[in-house]
Amino acid sequence: MTKRVLLLGTILLVGAAWACGGPPPAPDTGRKKLVIIGFDGMDPDLVREFMAAGQLPNFAKVIKTGGLYDLETTVSPESPTAWASFATGMNPGKHNIYDFLVRDAANYTPDLGMVTRTPPTFLWNWIPTSRPQIDTLRGGTSFWVTAGQAGVRSSILTVPVTFPPEDVPNGELLAGLPLPDIRGTMGTYHYYGTDVSRFEEGDSEMGGIVRRLVFDGGTARATFFGPPNPIVRVQLAALREKPQRTDADRTAIAELEATQDVTLPLTVTWTKGRSEADVDLGGQKMTLKVGEWSKWINLKFRINLFVSVEGMTQVHLRKADDDLQVYVSPVNWKPDAPPLPMSSPARLARDLYKSLGPFRTLGWSESTMPLDEERMTEATFMDDLYRAFDDRAQVILNRLTSGSWDLLVGVIEATDRVQHMMWRHRDTTHPSYTAEGAAEFGDAILRVYRRADQFIGEVLDQTGADTTLMIVSDHGFHSWRKAVNLNTWLVEQGFMVLKGQTMAADKTLADLFGGGGEYFEDVDWSRTRAYAMGLGQIYFNLRGREGQGIVSTGEEYRALADDLSKRLMASLVDPDTGTPIVTNVYKRDDVYAGEYLHNASDLQVGLADGYRVSWQTTLGGSPKGVMYSNMRKWSGDHGGYDFATTAGMLISSHPITVNSQGRANIIDIAPTVLQHFGVTAPAGIDGRILWK
Ligand SMILES: [Zn+2]
Numbered sequence: 001m002t003k004r005v006l007l008l009g010t011i012l013l014v015g016a017a018w019a020c021g022g023p024p025p026a027p028d029t030g031r032k033k034l035v036i037i038g039f040d041g042m043d044p045d046l047v048r049e050f051m052a053a054g055q056l057p058n059f060a061k062v063i064k065t066g067g068l069y070d071l072e073t074t075v076s077p078e079s080p081t082a083w084a085s086f087a088t089g090m091n092p093g094k095h096n097i098y099d100f101l102v103r104d105a106a107n108y109t110p111d112l113g114m115v116t117r118t119p120p121t122f123l124w125n126w127i128p129t130s131r132p133q134i135d136t137l138r139g140g141t142s143f144w145v146t147a148g149q150a151g152v153r154s155s156i157l158t159v160p161v162t163f164p165p166e167d168v169p170n171g172e173l174l175a176g177l178p179l180p181d182i183r184g185t186m187g188t189y190h191y192y193g194t195d196v197s198r199f200e201e202g203d204s205e206m207g208g209i210v211r212r213l214v215f216d217g218g219t220a221r222a223t224f225f226g227p228p229n230p231i232v233r234v235q236l237a238a239l240r241e242k243p244q245r246t247d248a249d250r251t252a253i254a255e256l257e258a259t260q261d262v263t264l265p266l267t268v269t270w271t272k273g274r275s276e277a278d279v280d281l282g283g284q285k286m287t288l289k290v291g292e293w294s295k296w297i298n299l300k301f302r303i304n305l306f307v308s309v310e311g312m313t314q315v316h317l318r319k320a321d322d323d324l325q326v327y328v329s330p331v332n333w334k335p336d337a338p339p340l341p342m343s344s345p346a347r348l349a350r351d352l353y354k355s356l357g358p359f360r361t362l363g364w365s366e367s368t369m370p371l372d373e374e375r376m377t378e379a380t381f382m383d384d385l386y387r388a389f390d391d392r393a394q395v396i397l398n399r400l401t402s403g404s405w406d407l408l409v410g411v412i413e414a415t416d417r418v419q420h421m422m423w424r425h426r427d428t429t430h431p432s433y434t435a436e437g438a439a440e441f442g443d444a445i446l447r448v449y450r451r452a453d454q455f456i457g458e459v460l461d462q463t464g465a466d467t468t469l470m471i472v473s474d475h476g477f478h479s480w481r482k483a484v485n486l487n488t489w490l491v492e493q494g495f496m497v498l499k500g501q502t503m504a505a506d507k508t509l510a511d512l513f514g515g516g517g518e519y520f521e522d523v524d525w526s527r528t529r530a531y532a533m534g535l536g537q538i539y540f541n542l543r544g545r546e547g548q549g550i551v552s553t554g555e556e557y558r559a560l561a562d563d564l565s566k567r568l569m570a571s572l573v574d575p576d577t578g579t580p581i582v583t584n585v586y587k588r589d590d591v592y593a594g595e596y597l598h599n600a601s602d603l604q605v606g607l608a609d610g611y612r613v614s615w616q617t618t619l620g621g622s623p624k625g626v627m628y629s630n631m632r633k634w635s636g637d638h639g640g641y642d643f644a645t646t647a648g649m650l651i652s653s654h655p656i657t658v659n660s661q662g663r664a665n666i667i668d669i670a671p672t673v674l675q676h677f678g679v680t681a682p683a684g685i686d687g688r689i690l691w692k
Helices: 002-018 044-052 057-065 079-088 141-151 228-241 245-260 349-355 368-372 378-401 416-424 434-440 444-463 486-491 509-514 555-571 667-678
Strands: 036-037 067-070 102-106 109-112 115-118 121-123 127-130 131-138 154-157 171-174 189-193 208-213 221-228 262-269 277-280 284-289 299-300 308-313 315-320 324-328 407-412 467-471 478-484 530-533 537-540 582-589 603-607 610-613 625-627 650-651
Touching: 002 368, 036 444, 036 667, 044 057, 044 650, 057 154, 057 444, 057 650, 079 141, 079 228, 079 667, 102 228, 102 650, 109 299, 121 228, 121 277, 141 171, 141 208, 141 407, 141 667, 154 378, 189 221, 189 262, 208 221, 221 228, 221 299, 228 245, 262 324, 277 324, 284 299, 284 315, 284 416, 299 667, 349 378, 368 378, 368 416, 378 407, 378 434, 378 444, 416 434, 416 444, 416 667, 444 467, 467 555, 467 667, 478 582, 486 530, 555 582, 555 603, 603 610
Parallel strands: 036 407, 036 467, 154 171, 154 407, 189 208, 478 610
Antiparallel strands: 067 650, 102 109, 115 131, 121 127, 189 324, 221 262, 262 277, 277 284, 299 308, 315 324, 467 650, 478 625, 530 537, 537 603, 582 603
16 A cells, blocks of 8 residues: 555656746847748748739738748658758758658558657556656757757747657747647547448548447437557557467457547437437537537546546537538647646646637647548538637737747648648649539638738737748648559569558558557568658668668669669659659658668659659558549648659748748758847758848
């Protein structure tokens, strides 16, 4: 008993240590203030187009004293990679973030590319002895930390690749992507419908949980899936790691899998034809009309006597006529009771919650996946996207008006998400373009750009002429008309060899987050020289690095890089037109340099406008056929496209000097900010100072 009390005491102490914040911020230094507002994926060409039409008056106001520039992005042009270069002023070889995913070279398994996760530990599978831990993989030093060490006071808000939150000297930070939902995923939604077939039930490809509602006497009962039970997870992992599984092990795995999530009951009361329904989720009761969203509701998931986890969600009644459809958004962390710190100091999230009420905390906070899987209407998606925009915007305005900063950086991502989902409505050559769709949603992207412009107006109202303003985006955008199965092409060309004729089953995101998925299970590694994963990354099956590597370093490596690059450029063609679809192939040593070079892919494919790697390619799959028309709603993209044609944007109220291509580079922001505050940039920064 003494031991137990001691352990609990330790846990409480650890909790208390978390709760206190850092020292109070330094006093006003009288420095000229600098505000950077990021709009993820805002495309410079679209900005020019909309501005020429007079649609972005506040952007135009900022440009008057400075300018609008293309902002060269990273290889590959993806948010995690590009924002990490933004923060550090370094190429990915020095900060280690190359993609949303990384692979474990020992066993060819994909994992999240921004963090490592250490599960919590429990004594006797019961008493918690250590909390789960998440560590960032990002190397380098962010400019707000360097500036803070020199006394610059900063407020850093929802910038991608800032979870877990780092300590900022003289500053505060609210974490952004990849801050997960309560299940530890990028956002698991629930969808319940009377019209869900048995074949649709289960985990969807893009991270949804789909269940059928069966009414009996006006009531349907279903299960809502909360966080994985960490105790069961640990037991499962131990069994899965066994090299030889017995029948008893297999039975135990099946039993544990059935109880691995902490669940809540969901009860719906409704009769056919009634246009509203009563929903009870974990004891929280609500009546919803068709099309209506509930307010935020708080949920408590009890893991055992000692541990429970809190979260918040919203319920939406999509349909109630002959059929009933209920959607539940991913469970966000509660800012006043997060399972792990989500801000630095920890009290920042709590204080924001106190003054603003509930706001989205999920890193990826827009409903792209439910729309892509047609579990949400386009109108609902747009309505939800504006609310995601507003949540981020109100946090930024709250800190902006607090005035206790010299440097404020805030990022909003709704601009990226609306382009992913709505691009097909403005591209008349997109396979899923329709005149009706264009009539209703053809201006969806423009409207979100206008909302961004309006937000800049609100920022300008609060700052005044003595504040320097930069508006930054991390990459541009392209249409995605055809999907490319890159591994299938590698098989066709003889770089990858499969064991049999049978194709492995399609991968889902649940495989990735659940830790039980199998990858490349049909690949014969003894005869495979290259494999693709992530957004256009190709890895060689290198001896001494990959678990079953066969390619030697030196001459064989170089020959393979040359041969594969040439063939990608010449032979990977659109079967309908015969045109090559790869505009550039970037070799690792030509584009990256630094201490994390060994984690880079050996080649990065640069695809032409219109072509992106397939979803199955990202997880290493090799389905039949090299190319197919992209009929999905996710119809615009940037990852895996040629970075040379996917530049982001910089609007600066202060004039800058451009490089030989007439551009600035995303790695230039960090040294420029430091110079603005008279702070020496740390050694190893790759960018240059932009200020004229
Ligand atoms: Zn994106």
